[in-house]
Amino acid sequence: MSSSSEPVVCTRNLCKSYGSFTALKDLTIHVDRGQILGFIGPNGAGKTTTIKILVGLSRATSGSATIAGVDCSENAAQIKHLVGYMPDRFGSYDNMRVREYLDFFGAIYRIPTSRRRKRIEEVLEITNATYMQDKFVESLSHGMQQRVGIARTLLHDPTVMILDEPANGLDPSARIEMREILLRLAGEGKTLIVTSHILPELARICDTVAIVTGGSLRAFGTLDEVMRTLCPVRSYEIQLLTEQDLDLAIAGLAKALPECRPNVSRPERMLRFPIAETEERLSQLLSQLVSEGVKMVQFREVVGDLEDAFLSVAAGKSEAVDSPHSPAAESTAEVTS
Numbered sequence: 001m002s003s004s005s006e007p008v009v010c011t012r013n014l015c016k017s018y019g020s021f022t023a024l025k026d027l028t029i030h031v032d033r034g035q036i037l038g039f040i041g042p043n044g045a046g047k048t049t050t051i052k053i054l055v056g057l058s059r060a061t062s063g064s065a066t067i068a069g070v071d072c073s074e075n076a077a078q079i080k081h082l083v084g085y086m087p088d089r090f091g092s093y094d095n096m097r098v099r100e101y102l103d104f105f106g107a108i109y110r111i112p113t114s115r116r117r118k119r120i121e122e123v124l125e126i127t128n129a130t131y132m133q134d135k136f137v138e139s140l141s142h143g144m145q146q147r148v149g150i151a152r153t154l155l156h157d158p159t160v161m162i163l164d165e166p167a168n169g170l171d172p173s174a175r176i177e178m179r180e181i182l183l184r185l186a187g188e189g190k191t192l193i194v195t196s197h198i199l200p201e202l203a204r205i206c207d208t209v210a211i212v213t214g215g216s217l218r219a220f221g222t223l224d225e226v227m228r229t230l231c232p233v234r235s236y237e238i239q240l241l242t243e244q245d246l247d248l249a250i251a252g253l254a255k256a257l258p259e260c261r262p263n264v265s266r267p268e269r270m271l272r273f274p275i276a277e278t279e280e281r282l283s284q285l286l287s288q289l290v291s292e293g294v295k296m297v298q299f300r301e302v303v304g305d306l307e308d309a310f311l312s313v314a315a316g317k318s319e320a321v322d323s324p325h326s327p328a329a330e331s332t333a334e335v336t337s
């Protein structure tokens, strides 16, 4: 078992080939206890391949994957106790009430009958699903089914939860509820890996993100690190008090950064421009405008989002991350762009 300071989930140079086809190349990522990793990639990127290895359903061709220090390929039985996996499809369970459904899975997890009833109550409470217990599973809305799916995944109290598209198909209020449940689970010490195509949703809950395409890791780090590395050209906007200030700012910008081509919106008295300069150059620009008496209402970066980062990767603007061998070395986004 791992010590509490070690990452709970750890893959090192993980590779998977199907015949001559390589589905996963040198994937090295880690997730600490109580953290949420957003695992992102387009269709066919290698997410399911990775998840199958992590849950002990598939053996890596080379490299290693461990959960709480237990090798996922060598100790599949132990891994099943450590991991709870929620697939993106609920499955079909005719004529089964929620409580019966959870009891059925409790039996599969070999939770003794004497403890099962109490555990079912606990997981229903955690997922705000107690009121559904006597409803037929088939009669539940998609959002309700997703919560019951999480309750099921929690039954055997796994250390790590892997959730495939938990927010898919949920309406905005169900998404908020799902987000709160996931954050609560992480707050209670569960380690979560979440895949999603709804990137703004992931951005709100993830501590770190890993972006894979074509079986290779393209970015890994905190959201901020990934954004900075994948989107080095930042967007700034300056809002001026009057039109006269706007003209002064256009002139000042042309003097300080002649290569910069701002977009001018006179009705908003706003200048917008992309910039790859250092913080120091930006600070100089700001000081210069102030010293020239330009009255500004705002001078700010327009922060891009995870979708921008993902699209820049999907468009092939970045190369695969050089997988570091030591997880401890990974405090920043390991991306080469």
Ligand SMILES: Nc1ncnc2c1ncn2[C@@H]1O[C@H](COP(=O)(O)OP(=O)(O)OP(=O)(O)O)[C@@H](O)[C@H]1O
Binding pocket: 018, 021, 023, 041, 042, 043, 044, 045, 046, 047, 048, 049, 050
């Ligand atoms: N059993 C298999 N035999 C051969 N190729 C496979 C097998 N399983 C997966 N692949 C291939 O490996 C690649 C990665 O597939 P994987 O299912 O991991 O992608 P994914 O990121 O989960 O995609 P999606 O978002 O569509 O589920 C794909 O090209 C897929 O066709």
